[in-house]
Amino acid sequence: DAKTTQPPSMDCAEGRAANLPCNHSTISGNEYVYWYRQIHSQGPQYIIHGLKNNETNEMASLIITEDRKSSTLILPHATLRDTAVYYCIVRFAGGTSYGKLTFGQGTILTVHP
Amino acid sequence: DTGVSQDPRHKITKRGQNVTFRCDPISEHNRLYWYRQTLGQGPEFLTYFQNEAQLEKSRLLSDRFSAERPKGSFSTLEIQRTEQGDSAMYLCASSLAGPNYGYTFGSGTRLTVV
Numbered sequence: 001d002a003k004t005t006q007p008p009s010m011d012c013a014e015g016r017a018a019n020l021p022c023n024h025s026t027i028s029g030n031e032y033v034y035w036y037r038q039i040h041s042q043g044p045q046y047i048i049h050g051l052k053n054n055e056t057n058e059m060a061s062l063i064i065t066e067d068r069k070s071s072t073l074i075l076p077h078a079t080l081r082d083t084a085v086y087y088c089i090v091r092f093a094g095g096t097s098y099g100k101l102t103f104g105q106g107t108i109l110t111v112h113p
Numbered sequence: 114d115t116g117v118s119q120d121p122r123h124k125i126t127k128r129g130q131n132v133t134f135r136c137d138p139i140s141e142h143n144r145l146y147w148y149r150q151t152l153g154q155g156p157e158f159l160t161y162f163q164n165e166a167q168l169e170k171s172r173l174l175s176d177r178f179s180a181e182r183p184k185g186s187f188s189t190l191e192i193q194r195t196e197q198g199d200s201a202m203y204l205c206a207s208s209l210a211g212p213n214y215g216y217t218f219g220s221g222t223r224l225t226v227v
Binding site for chain 1: 117146148154155156157158161169204206212213215216217218219220221
């Protein structure tokens, strides 16, 4: 699976948009970009995923660059409850190992009042 | 759908003892995964099952670790002769098969070996 690079930490003011970047310059054509988050003492929570196109759901938006080498997770109106570790993961979409998610260190997002 | 359940939530054991954790996945999910997470690190993959078949095991899963998923429903993770280095959060997740499905994680079992 391709390696991802994320900033170790970011801050955001409550009510503002949080934009979390992820670099995955070695991504291949059959790899998805997944985002998860983990709030303290809980299991990781699925947020969103995409292959080529931008995606939006009730939690967030995912913007993938045209060359697919980087992406941005957008939380449009961050709240204090969005304080968590955010993981960007590239997931192979074929073969017997495609089920496995490989987590990195993630970005610690802190939302301030 | 009550999500993924893990039992117990916390376990304290003495070094050298055996421990067993249980995971109940979402009922229609045929894939089940075990991860381990230590403080300040992201979760590390241990093993996964599709139905009752164990399809992949990490080299992190030493011979003291064994996982089962009889009948393709709940799963157990056993650690024999526990060591202090086994202290971690053990996470279980389930999903439908296919890369277009996200995982649903449980809240984990926190193991402390004293």
